[in-house]
Amino acid sequence: MYYDQARYGQNGEYEPLLSEKDSTTVEVGGAASSAGGDENAADGDGSPLPDHLTRDSLTLPELSEPELARHYTRLSQMNWGVESGPYPLGSCTMKYNPKFTEDAAGDPNAAVHPDRSEQSVQGTLEVLHGLQEYLGRVGGMDAVSLQPPAGAAGEFAGILVAKAYHETRGDDRTEVIIPSSAHGTNFASAAMAGYDVVELPSDEDGRVDLEALRAAVSDDTAALMLTNPNTVGLFERDIVEIAEIVHDAGGLLYYDGANLNALLGRARPGDMGFDIMHYNVHKTFATPHGGGGPGAGPVGVVEELAEFLPSPRVRETETDSLTEPGYELFEPERSIGKVHGFQGNWLVLIKAYAYIARLGDEGLADASAKAVLNANYLGSRIDYEIPYAPFHHEFAATAGEQDAADVAKRMLDYGVHPPTTKWPEFVPEAMLTEPTEIENRETLDDLAAAFNAAASEDDETLATAPNRTTARRIDQASAARDPRLSWHALESDGE
Amino acid sequence: MTRERGRGSPFAPHTAAETAAMLDAVGVDDEEALFDIPDEVAFDGEFGIEPRGEAEIRAELARTFAKNDDLTEFLGRGHYAHYVPSLVDHLSLRSEFLTSYTQYQPEITQGFLQALFEYQSLLVELTGLPVANCSMYDAATALAEAARLAGRVRATTGARVLVPEPAFLRAGKRGVLDNYVDGTDLSVETYPMDDGNVDVEALSELVDDDAVMVYAENPTVRGTIEERIDEVAELAHEHDALFCLGSDVVALSLLREPASVGTDVVVGEAGVLGLPTSYGMGLGIFATREEFLRQVPGRLVGASEERVAPGAERNGDGSAAEASGRRVYTLTLQTREQHIRKERATSNICTNQAWVALRTAMHAMYLGPSGLVELAEDCVRRAADLAGRIDDIVGYQAPVHDRHHFREFAVRCDQPAAAIAEDLEGKGFAVHVVDEHLLQVCVTDANAAHADALVAAFEEVA
Numbered sequence: 001m002y003y004d005q006a007r008y009g010q011n012g013e014y015e016p017l018l019s020e021k022d023s024t025t026v027e028v029g030g031a032a033s034s035a036g037g038d039e040n041a042a043d044g045d046g047s048p049l050p051d052h053l054t055r056d057s058l059t060l061p062e063l064s065e066p067e068l069a070r071h072y073t074r075l076s077q078m079n080w081g082v083e084s085g086p087y088p089l090g091s092c093t094m095k096y097n098p099k100f101t102e103d104a105a106g107d108p109n110a111a112v113h114p115d116r117s118e119q120s121v122q123g124t125l126e127v128l129h130g131l132q133e134y135l136g137r138v139g140g141m142d143a144v145s146l147q148p149p150a151g152a153a154g155e156f157a158g159i160l161v162a163k164a165y166h167e168t169r170g171d172d173r174t175e176v177i178i179p180s181s182a183h184g185t186n187f188a189s190a191a192m193a194g195y196d197v198v199e200l201p202s203d204e205d206g207r208v209d210l211e212a213l214r215a216a217v218s219d220d221t222a223a224l225m226l227t228n229p230n231t232v233g234l235f236e237r238d239i240v241e242i243a244e245i246v247h248d249a250g251g252l253l254y255y256d257g258a259n260l261n262a263l264l265g266r267a268r269p270g271d272m273g274f275d276i277m278h279y280n281v282h283k284t285f286a287t288p289h290g291g292g293g294p295g296a297g298p299v300g301v302v303e304e305l306a307e308f309l310p311s312p313r314v315r316e317t318e319t320d321s322l323t324e325p326g327y328e329l330f331e332p333e334r335s336i337g338k339v340h341g342f343q344g345n346w347l348v349l350i351k352a353y354a355y356i357a358r359l360g361d362e363g364l365a366d367a368s369a370k371a372v373l374n375a376n377y378l379g380s381r382i383d384y385e386i387p388y389a390p391f392h393h394e395f396a397a398t399a400g401e402q403d404a405a406d407v408a409k410r411m412l413d414y415g416v417h418p419p420t421t422k423w424p425e426f427v428p429e430a431m432l433t434e435p436t437e438i439e440n441r442e443t444l445d446d447l448a449a450a451f452n453a454a455a456s457e458d459d460e461t462l463a464t465a466p467n468r469t470t471a472r473r474i475d476q477a478s479a480a481r482d483p484r485l486s487w488h489a490l491e492s493d494g495e
Numbered sequence: 496m497t498r499e500r501g502r503g504s505p506f507a508p509h510t511a512a513e514t515a516a517m518l519d520a521v522g523v524d525d526e527e528a529l530f531d532i533p534d535e536v537a538f539d540g541e542f543g544i545e546p547r548g549e550a551e552i553r554a555e556l557a558r559t560f561a562k563n564d565d566l567t568e569f570l571g572r573g574h575y576a577h578y579v580p581s582l583v584d585h586l587s588l589r590s591e592f593l594t595s596y597t598q599y600q601p602e603i604t605q606g607f608l609q610a611l612f613e614y615q616s617l618l619v620e621l622t623g624l625p626v627a628n629c630s631m632y633d634a635a636t637a638l639a640e641a642a643r644l645a646g647r648v649r650a651t652t653g654a655r656v657l658v659p660e661p662a663f664l665r666a667g668k669r670g671v672l673d674n675y676v677d678g679t680d681l682s683v684e685t686y687p688m689d690d691g692n693v694d695v696e697a698l699s700e701l702v703d704d705d706a707v708m709v710y711a712e713n714p715t716v717r718g719t720i721e722e723r724i725d726e727v728a729e730l731a732h733e734h735d736a737l738f739c740l741g742s743d744v745v746a747l748s749l750l751r752e753p754a755s756v757g758t759d760v761v762v763g764e765a766g767v768l769g770l771p772t773s774y775g776m777g778l779g780i781f782a783t784r785e786e787f788l789r790q791v792p793g794r795l796v797g798a799s800e801e802r803v804a805p806g807a808e809r810n811g812d813g814s815a816a817e818a819s820g821r822r823v824y825t826l827t828l829q830t831r832e833q834h835i836r837k838e839r840a841t842s843n844i845c846t847n848q849a850w851v852a853l854r855t856a857m858h859a860m861y862l863g864p865s866g867l868v869e870l871a872e873d874c875v876r877r878a879a880d881l882a883g884r885i886d887d888i889v890g891y892q893a894p895v896h897d898r899h900h901f902r903e904f905a906v907r908c909d910q911p912a913a914a915i916a917e918d919l920e921g922k923g924f925a926v927h928v929v930d931e932h933l934l935q936v937c938v939t940d941a942n943a944a945h946a947d948a949l950v951a952a953f954e955e956v957a
């Protein structure tokens with residue numbers, strides 16, 4: 001029943017490329033003359049550059065295509081993806097990535113350079129504009145920039161928008177308030193923008209503590225960063241009041257879009273009083289996570305802040321009624337400028353557009369309905385306690401007396417990917433679980449069985465897990481104590 | 496069993512019966528009962544997004560993309576096209592790679608970790624520096640992170656970051672840098688260039704103990720190859736500033752090894768291998784010295800061993816229960832990162848460009864050392880050849896700078912550059928306009944077959 005990863009790769013070590021047996025050293029350079037070697041350049045014999053401009057040699061694997069194909073196939077077999085089995089990693093929204101979106105992004109006509117003239121890339125601008133529109137509607141935001149290449153980059157852009165807004169008003173604010181249960185990127189993004197971070201504790205229900213918030217806001221408050229539903233899946237029921245408290249203090253409300261999959265079609269950050277938000281398109285809109293990226297983190301704002309968005313954005317050109325609309329790039333009036341060298345992760349944005357178009361209103365609403373149903377169904381089947389409810393698309397179970405990280409390792413033996421562990425910190429031994437809408441009941445039952453098997457096992461069993469995986473428990477301390485970050489380091493270690 | 500689904504998500508597998516049974520198990524009548532959303536913020540409107548079928552959307556997008564003019568691009572300036580071998584698509588698209596995420600559970604993600612370890616190793620080989628992370632978003636954010644690193648490790652009280660004058664640093668890159676240092680005490684200043692190379696004399700006037708980092712590119716955004724890179728590095732070091740070099744993985748295969756001139760941080764673009772032309776999407780390089788290891792932004796993969804709990808009986812198959820001694824991989828030194836260090840993290844980066852790094856490694860391994868060097872040498876030869884041919888046409892001088900070039904070069908034109916570019920576009924070619932009478936042309940294996948036609952077009956519009 002359980003998917004057994006042990007059938008992959010258990011028969012021993014798999015050498016990295018560029019072990020000595022594979023590698024070849026090529027001499028580089030070697031042209032006789034110094035500058036003016038251009039004469040040689042055209043006829044192609046020898047190096048086209050004088051020696052003092054080139055490296056001496058290059059040592060890399062020299063493998064044939066069939067050898068490489070086997071190498072990477074083998075590596076892929078030692079890797080777990082959404083298509084391998086359930087992947088309920090909390091806060092990460094590991095959805096199925098529809099195949100056709102990949103094909104759509106591979107359209108050769110979409111492979112254009114960012115410096116093309118606007119009139120020659122009308123198709124690209126139209127899709128970008130279409131996605132700006134879609135995202136604006138889904139989030140209840142008036143204007144969207146697609147430039148940030150990931151959620152954290154969206155946060156950084158959004159906080160810079162807040163900063164520019166305050167500065168434009170001659171208002172010098174120094175603090176960003178963030179709930180202690182927020183994602184690490186929130187803190188880091190605010191700090192990168194130069195703000196002091198004020199941590200907000202959760203109340204007993206796991207939500208924003210209104211009294212603590214009132215005490216925290218001041219003339220120094222630039223923004224409050226919040227996700228809703230929050231990290232344990234609870235809707236911040238006091239959101240209107242929260243918005244009031246922050247706005248009354250002159251601050252802005254920032255929405256971390258990582259949890260948007262809970263709300264599609266039922267609530268929009270813009271309607272809740274949020275002024276700025278980012279979308280995690282690799283979560284909510286099903287673009288592949290790619291082993292850690294690329295994603296995209298578009299940033300949306302209310303009308304009043306549109307003039308600060310990153311540059312360029314796309315808009316329709318004025319046309320008469322007879323011609324098709326055209327599109328152009330423009331720089332918002334007081335733009336914060338750039339957060340990516342060009343215009344972000346274009347290929348990812350195409351996939352997001354295709355996904356949203358495929359689902360439409362009903363599909364998006366249904367995705368949230370099923371994501372929330374799945375989390376609640378799974379939650380109802382597991383033996384671990386879930387201290388905070390009612391949760392939506394994800395829940396934080398507690399491993400209680402057990403070590404959540406050990407439980408996760410043991411779950412690997414049962415052929416599932418475990419939840420996010422030990423976060424948020426206010427839930428002891430947290431196991432943050434987000435099955436998403438893509439799992440059917442049977443798979444959820446398998447997941448519950450994996451949780452429950454671990455729940456009934458002794459510490460010894462958990463501590464020595466996993467046993468059926470490609471690799472057994474990996475020594476983290478050794479990796480950090482003696483960092484070996486390349487094959488060069490392995491070789492100099494005499495390994 | 497036939498699956499009856501309404502117009503819900505096609506990617507939610509629930510049948511009506513399943514949904515009913517699950518609702519029953521949870522103890523509610525319908526899904527709406529699970530949403531704890533106060534009425535005052537409930538959204539009952541519609542997005543107005545009509546769902547379409549897969550075929551419909553593909554057709555729609557194909558029609559839309561067909562509105563992009565079919566131009567042959569001779570464009571570069573930071574985003575380059577090299578032919579990507581089929582192997583890269585076929586293998587990188589294997590779903591075990593594509594649909595996985597950050598390797599929080601290394602025991603079941605050894606494959607991706609090893610591929611990233613190999614990517615890091617590639618960068619270590621190319622730069623000569625011992626530490627390379629497994630990706631930044633792009634070259635611009637990598638440069639910006641380098642400046643922030645320089646600020647954190649500075650040996651002086653200085654705060655100036657010196658970068659090339661605007662003509663030699665893309666506005667986008669400069670803009671990202673400005674934003675990333677906005678929240679620090681660092682300030683960005685420029686130094687002049689001298690005919691496509693760093694004006695070392697002018698720079699020496701500008702570098703003093705107030706500088707924390709000097710940034711130069713090789714090749715430059717105009718395609719010129721830097722000839723005095725060692726002197727630039729030396730200047731920086733004389734004043735305890737870091738020397739940061741911007742390059743790309745193809746150029747690094749041929750040009751002077753950064754470590755050999757004392758480079759402290761290498762940034763730049765790795766997506767030149769593995770990524771097709773993609774409207775500026777990239778993969779940022781970040782490599783540095785051992786001493787800055789704990790200040791590195793982003794993810795690092797390291798080798799390790801399997802851990803064995805003492806006395807644990809573990810093997811169902813009868814094999815020995817001791818440590819295998821087997822080499823394994825894991826993300827490491829994570830205390831630098833945002834999920835642990837929060838506002839004191841080295842960077843806010845979380846999701847990065849891992850899958851592009853996988854593709855870059857595949858492409859590089861496909862080429863091998865001789866293939867890489869050959870590709871890089873061709874970048875020099877082709878640029879010299881095409882520049883010479885354009886120079887032969889009355890009304891143009893190329894290359895503008897009296898240097899060796901890599902992939903691209905500037906062209907001075909007697910006529911206004913914008914008008915010429917427009918005429919060339921009418922003939923099916925895209926080139927850069929960089930100044931009133933300055934064009935820029937980039938030639939690689941991806942467009943070289945059209946070089947003759949481009950030369951002919953230049954002749955016609957001269």
Ligand SMILES: Cc1ncc(COP(=O)(O)O)c(C=O)c1O
Binds near residue numbers: 182186256259
């Ligand atoms: C709640 C939350 N916020 C922000 C982020 C950061 O997004 P990204 O990884 O795309 O930078 C994440 C990502 O895991 C998240 O879970």
